[in-house]
Amino acid sequence: GIAAPAFTFDAGQITTTFWFLTSDLGSVETIVGTNWEEGAMFQTYIWNGTFGGAFWLKGEGVPRQVWATPVQKNTWYFGAVSYDGSSAKIYLNGQEVGSIDAVGSLAATAGTPLYIGSRGTKEIFQGAIDDVRIYCRALSQSDIEQLANEAVAPQQAPVLMQPVNNAKVFDKPVMFFWDEVALAQKYHLQIASDASMASGVIVDTDTIQSTFIPITAVDYGKTYYWRVAALNATGAGPWSSVWSFELAANTS
Numbered sequence: 001g002i003a004a005p006a007f008t009f010d011a012g013q014i015t016t017t018f019w020f021l022t023s024d025l026g027s028v029e030t031i032v033g034t035n036w037e038e039g040a041m042f043q044t045y046i047w048n049g050t051f052g053g054a055f056w057l058k059g060e061g062v063p064r065q066v067w068a069t070p071v072q073k074n075t076w077y078f079g080a081v082s083y084d085g086s087s088a089k090i091y092l093n094g095q096e097v098g099s100i101d102a103v104g105s106l107a108a109t110a111g112t113p114l115y116i117g118s119r120g121t122k123e124i125f126q127g128a129i130d131d132v133r134i135y136c137r138a139l140s141q142s143d144i145e146q147l148a149n150e151a152v153a154p155q156q157a158p159v160l161m162q163p164v165n166n167a168k169v170f171d172k173p174v175m176f177f178w179d180e181v182a183l184a185q186k187y188h189l190q191i192a193s194d195a196s197m198a199s200g201v202i203v204d205t206d207t208i209q210s211t212f213i214p215i216t217a218v219d220y221g222k223t224y225y226w227r228v229a230a231l232n233a234t235g236a237g238p239w240s241s242v243w244s245f246e247l248a249a250n251t252s
Helices: 141-148
Strands: 002-007 014-022 028-034 042-047 050-055 064-070 077-083 087-092 095-101 112-116 127-135 160-162 167-169 174-178 186-192 201-208 212-215 222-231 243-247
Touching: 014 028, 014 042, 014 141, 028 127, 042 077, 050 077, 050 087, 064 087, 077 141, 087 141, 112 127, 160 222, 174 222, 186 212, 201 212, 201 222
Parallel strands: 167 243
Antiparallel strands: 002 112, 014 077, 014 127, 028 042, 028 112, 042 050, 050 064, 064 095, 077 087, 087 095, 160 174, 174 212, 186 201, 186 222, 222 243
16 A cells, blocks of 8 residues: 555545545455554545445544445446535445434544555555545535546556567467556557557557457567557557567477
């Protein structure tokens, strides 16, 4: 996870919003929040497949927890939790899906670290988190719905995995793998005989809905160059670096 060195927050209200995708539905995973072992204030998490949030109020040792509906594995969601001094609410994809009465004030502790993707060294998030925001007010339903519907293209380039750069490959189909990118709905793969990717493109497909694909449209005894970009309905993210591989001559 990522830890901010200090999180000083003394407002009576708070909202945190984020995009998340979990690959593990069988454990407790922190999305964003403070660590109750260091100074409790708020925490958001996936608990055995259910999205939840907790707020610690002054004078209370047990957190007030609010729960959403269960989430699906490997699916992107827009999540939000808010506290306004009288109630805690939780949202999925812009819609309120849970609330509890919680009259009081937040137990803010000066200098408490803020964590993204873990609670200290525990409850490591398995998946991806993107566009984390924290507001010193309780956003309205319409505010959160507007954020959920904001059009944001993928911001990161895929990290290529296989074939490794400058590899020699001996068999077809050649398997291509890359890391998942936040907010991606599909991927664009290009393979070319030109290192600049400006010409000689032999594969140019932008409908890949996974992070791997087998390719047969390559010839033995030739060197190829490839790259990948992430896409969604809004647009395309940046291209990855360009890697090369040689499909060694078939001597069989």
